[in-house]
Amino acid sequence: MRFRRLEVQCYRAVDRAELDFGPGLNVLYGPNDLGKTTLASAMRAALLLPAESSAHQAFVAWHGAESPRVRLSFERHGSVWRVSKSFGNGSLASARLESSQDGSTFRDEERGRAVDKRLRELLSWGIDAPGGKGAARGLPESFLSHVLLASQSSVSQILERTLGADRDASGREQLHEALQALAQDPLFKRVLEAAAAKVDSAFTPGGRRKTGQSSPFAPLKEQISALTRELERLTHQRRESEDVAQRIARLGEERLAAESQLALLEQRVACARAALLQLESQQGVRERYAAARQAVLDKQAAQHDLARLEAELAKASIRADALADSVTVAAARRAEAEAHLAKAEAALAEQNTDGCLRRQAALREQLEQEQLSRQADHQRAQDLLALEQAVRAAEEAWRAESVRLSQAEQAAAEQRVLLGHADEELILLRNLETACQWREANQSAERARLAQAEAAKLAAEAVTLRAGAVRLRAAATVLARVSPAALSELRGLEGQVRVAEARLDVGLSMAVKLPIGREVALSIDNAPDVTRVGAGQPLVTQARNRIVLRLADALEVEATAGDRELRLELERLQARWSREAAPLLEAAGVGSIDALGESLEAERARERDASAALRDATSLEARAAEKRELGAELLLWEQRAEQHRQALAGIDSATLHEPLERLGAGWEATLRKRLTSAEAERARLRLALEGHATTLVRAAARVSGLTEARDAARARRVQALLDVGYLTAVGPPQLSELEQRVACAERAVAAVRAKRVDLDQAHSAEAAAARRGREQASAALAQAQREHDAALLSSARARESQLTLLAQFRERKLHVDALGLDAAEAAFERAETDVQSLAQVESMTPEQLAESEAELARANSQLSRLLSELRRAEGALGHVGGDVVLDSQQRTLEALERARELEIDQEREYDAYLLLTQTLRAVENEQGAHLGRALSAPVSERFERLTEGRYRKVALDAGLGLDGVLVAGHARGFRELSEGTQEQLATILRLCIAEQLQTALVLDDHLAQTHRQRAEWFRGALREAAQRIQIIVLTARPEDYLAPEELCDAEPIRDVPGASVRAIDLERVIVRAS
Amino acid sequence: MDDAAEETIDVVALKLVHTADWHLGMTFPSFDGDARLRLSRARLEVVDRILGLAERHSVHAVLCAGDLFDDPDPPPEWWDGLAKKLQARRWSGRPLFLLPGNHDPLTTNGVYAESHPFRAALPSWVHVVDRDDFSYELDDGAVLYAAPCRSRSESRDLALTLPSRPDGDERIRIGMVHGQTFDLPGCQTNFPIARDAAAQRGLDYLAIGDTHSFRDVTPESHAPTVYPGAPEPTHFGERRPGHAVVVYFPKDRRRRALVREEPVAQWTWDVVSAKSMEELRALGARDLAQHVVRLVLDMTVGVAEFAEAERILVELEGTSAAHGRIGVLQLDRARLRLDTGDLEGSLEHAPDVIKAAAARLRALESQHGPQTEQGEIARRALYQLYRLTREAT
Secondary structure, eight states: OEEEEEEEEEETTEEEEEEEOOSSEEEEEOOTTSSHHHHHHHHHHHHHSOTTOGGGGGGBOSSSSOOOEEEEEEEETTEEEEEEEEOOSGGGOEEEEEEESSSSSOEEEEETTHHHHHHHHHHOSSOOOTTOTTOOSSSOOOHHHHHHHOOGGGTGGGGTOOGGGOSSTHHHHHHHHHHHHHHSOHHHHHHHHHHHHHHHHHBOTTSOBOOSTTSTTHHHHHHHHHHHHHHHHHHHHHHHHHHHHHHHHHHHHHHHHHHHHHHHHHHHHHHHHHHHHHHHHHHHHHHHHHHHHHHHHHHHHHHHHHHHHHHHHHHHHHHHHTOTTOHHHHHHHHHHHHHHHHHHHHHHHHHHSHHHHHHHHHHHHHHHHHHHHHHHHHHHHHHHHHHHHHHHHHHHHHHHHHHHHHHHHHHHHHHHHHHHHHHHHHHHHHHHHHHHHHHHHHHHHHHHHHHHHHHHHHHHHHHHHHHHHHHHHHHOOGGGGOOHHHHHHHHHHHHHHHHHHHHHOSOEEEEEOBSSOEEEEEEETTEEEEEEEOBTOOEEEEESSEEEEEETTTEEEEEEOSOHHHHHHHHHHHHHIIIIIHHHHHHHTOSSHHHHHHHHHHHHHHHHHHHHHHHHHHHHHHHHHHHHHHHTHHHHHHHHHHHHHHHHTTSOHHHHHHHHHHHOTTHHHHHHHHHHHHHHHHHHHHHHHHHHHHHHHHHHHHHHHHHHHHHHHHHHHHHHHHHHTOOBTTBSOOHHHHHHHHHHHHHHHHHHHHHHHHHHHHHHHHHHHHHHHHHHHHHHHHHHHHHHHHHHHOGGGHHHHHHHHHHHHHHHHHHHHHHOHHHHHHHHHHHHHHHHHOOOOOOOOHHHHHHHHHHHHHHHHHHHHHHHHHHHHHHHHHHHOTHHHHHHHHHHHHHHHHHHHHHHHHHHHHHHHHHHHHHHHHHHHHHOHHHHHHHHHHHHHHHHHHTTTSEEEEEEOTTSOEEEEEETTEEEOGGGSOHHHHHHHHHHHHHHHHHHHTOOEEEESTTTTOOHHHHHHHHHHHHHHTTTSOEEEEESOGGGTSOGGGSOSSSSEEEETTTTEEEEEGGGTEEEOO | OOHHHHHHTSSEEEEEEEEOOOOBTOOOTTSOHHHHHHHHHHHHHHHHHHHHHHHHTTOSEEEEOSOOBSSSSOOHHHHHHHHHHHHTOOOSSOOEEEOOOSSSOOOTTSTTSTTSHHHHHSOTTEEEOOSTTEEEEETTTEEEEEOOOOSSOBOSOSGGGSOOOOTTOOSEEEEEEEOBOOOOTTOOOBOBOOTTHHHHTTOSEEEEEOOSSOEESOTTSSSOEEEOOOSSOOSTTOSSOSEEEEEEEESSTTSOOEEEEEEOOSOEEEEEEEOSHHHHHHHHHSOEEEEEEEEEEOEEEEHHHHHHHHHHHHHHHBOSSSBOSEEEEEEEOTTEEEEOTTHHHHTTTSOHHHHHHHHHHHHHHHHHOTTSHHHHHHHHHHHHHHHHHHHHO
């Protein structure tokens, strides 16, 4: 910190003052009572005193009613800050804090009460925020406020003050931070550095883990990230693979079903084709049979015709003999023939009438219908049989799968029971754990309550002791600062004065005459006296060494005895007596050094008592702090106990009582072990249950599928039975019944087919007979006609015709013989046998065959599609992975788990280093033992130089309190030093602390008791230190710090070139109130 | 080979080396960089020992039954490395057969493709099974039938695609395919092999690959169906890996072929559990230079013992300056528990601030409990304080 500018108005005796500080040594000089200390007070008030504090009354202007106002600018943390305060009561008080980056443009930071809180944070001098509980009234104080900004009257108190009295840790922390490098134990330092190096490599200053490339976590993070990505890719690939595998399985099943269907259809088509071929083949046999039959008939007709011709020949012979008288007979025969013909034609006509044809067609149709009906019955019977078989197969499969499902369910149920037991056990154990934690939290809370009570008690005792010490100290006078050595020195001084006085005691006589009588003031050997001198009468006065005669304001005559050197020596000794001894004697109210010694002894006894009381108070406060620390955990334990109690809410505590009793001490390890075991058992059971569940789901799915298949088969069977009206009250028919029914249906179909054949044959035979009758009648008529004609027309040629007939007969007979009637009859018999031997063939039409073939083509197409899809799926599976991706996934998963384990281990390791570093620093900060060690070296070094080796080592305690000084190998308390040496030591200490903190130091007439020689040393030391820090000296003796040529002349401020020194003549800066 | 074996195969008609699952190019992501490289490199180095085995036993042929590469298109250093090792052998009359497996299937652009430079780099006595009807007449009246994997996964049984023994064929018939011999329903997508495939196809020996452990699948059958296992282990927990198989075919065809495992692995993979300091010390005394060890530390140790344990572990694992006693060490410290009960005694002469820090860490450990993460961190911090103090003293 560095001060830049101070403006003061209406502050005590100062009406107005404005001054700018230089960066180095600022020597603010002026005579006593000018207001130097007022300026220092104004700086303290600006920085430390709330504007509305009642303590401002001490600053109220001596003249006038305006509020005291101070504005102070300073640099801190790289910014320029400006605090302005107007002190007063209530609304008259105001405060404002501004900041600036360039020192000229300011912006508001805080106003009002917030200003002081912010200021104290900025300064970090160990002063807590204003308004807190127990905060001191008036100007707050701390170790650093004393060190850096002590008032003139409290300079020597610096050696008594320590950091332990600070209400806020910021001062200690600031010093700790500044002195850290100097302070630490070498071993501790090495440990801390090693741990901190680890922490720095892994954590940001904010305590977060580093994430950049240089972070030790980065390689594992990257590895985990890469492995996670790879695992996701492989998992996706595996899912794809499993999907494809499932698709393949499904397609495989569909392919099997399609192939089965295809085989069935192929068989059906083959059967249809065979039936059609067979039917075609039977048609040829039948045609051959008809041809053979026709041939036999033709031959029989020719033979018959030959016989008739032979008979005609015989008749012609006879008739030729009796032709003349047989015309009548021929006519009668012709008429008979005509009648026959008419009858035959009538019969044939009867055959061809519509009614007859319709009857035949109806009969045929009836038979065809019957055959179709029988065939349908047969088909239904076959379907029923097939359905029954399918139902039975489905039921069998369903029963088997149901048994498996039942077994799986039983196993799962058992597993669930076990899991339930494991859950209950786990819950019990967790409840027990919570109950133990609750009990422990309650116990801890009780301990914390006791600690709080004890802390309060101890604190009260400490307050009492400290108050006693304060009272004792308050009773102490300035004499407390007088060490035995100083007393001894004063005794020496007293002796020297007496010796010097005795050396001047040579006797002195003075005679005075006055023209007029007047009163004369005399001082004879410093004893005052007043006497009246008569006009012209001589006044003779005698003394040992000094006579002073004062005549009102007209004349003062002093006569001293002895030579000049002796007088000067006495003056010097007296001056020193006045400076060193007289104030002490006055303060003690005694008249001699011996009496002063007695007073001093009493003072020291009081001081010892006060110190002892303070030590005891400090000890009690430390114990109270420890207890408070314990007590501070009360809320935590209560919260924990409440959390545990809440967690146990609703649980029957009776169930926990006995197990809790059994657990006893060491419950945590026992419970942890049992919990681990129970969790492992539960995880194992859950895993097993999940396995069972998977099995169950699969089995249930299979059962469901089989149930659907069974129900579908049953439904089809019921429908089929309903269709055939075969459903009975007693349930579905037996398989044997259905088989018998199929056989019956087959037989019925065969019987109808036979009837149809018989009917066809009967119709054919009747038609042939009718045709034959008509032909025969027609032939007979023609013959009769011819015979009649011949008888009528050619009786004369009868003999000639007889010969012609004979020739014809012979020719016909040769022809008939050539025809081979026996062979034709044999062929007819064979064809007839063939026809009779023809098998019964199911009826089949080309349309039916085409339909079956179309169905077969569709099934083929379906199978091709399935195979194609299967090949594609297999190809996809071959591409996406199968076991290869499983292997890779497993390897990657293991690597990922391994990397995560390592990451956790690494994080814990670095967390441990972080915790270690934080703990080391916290403990070090709290103990603070090193602070004294750290500062002791530079203070000792300067003190030794100042005293030219007379004093060696200055020991400082943890709170930077002065433990003692090493003199001639023995430790001495600082009170044994002279007052001047104490103030010099205090100044050195302050200088060293300011240097370590790199902050400004205000020295207000700090070397009042210091000899010129040592003051000279300080001038050098301060100028040297001012190269590094700002020092503001308020003094009435500028020559102690400035050479004559460095004093201000024309201007109130003078910067000494090249010396980082600014001289400020306060007489020209301060405007005092008139 | 022992005397009984010699007697058993007194008259040998044919000798083969059967190997598989080299997995050249396999990576080991669970291991650190250096170990990862060493284990990967070992996969190619073992090929020399397999070829040496074939030479020592003067076998007639070498069958490599698939998954020779870990990927169908491995980086050049792998196929080039293998080609160079094969080129280094001046064999004649001893064919070597490379069979594509499901990890390195025969694909259009894969390493076994006719156009791949790997094929051009192979000596003439190396044959790639690149046809579905592959057959090769070996000397001494023997014939090899093989079928390659053409994809990563397939439901076809490649063994059943091999031709059946024709009537009157008295030759030694050897089959070689890659796949799995289990017939689990629903798991038949990865080249299933029927257990009786050898018998169905009239084979005298069916050389298969895929499983990384040695296994005679059909010990009861006249025709052995054998997995030789991976010549170098790939994973902890593999049973009997690290072998190649030498197969002796007797001239008496009624006798079963004799199958002998021959160790070829450089590395032995072990999972070792140390439950006490004694066991850990004993481990330090063992020669494990050629072992890949997953060391599971399952014990509780005091700080002094912990320091000793750390020292032993450093000796086992090695440093940047020295090899460790264990070839490759994978540490599992999850169950290594530190008992810091004796720590204060060790810090007796330490500065007060260190003692105070130790006391605070101890309190933190107690407050959180030893089983919690915070307790664990406090305990570790306590140990590090002890270690750093000891090092700094």
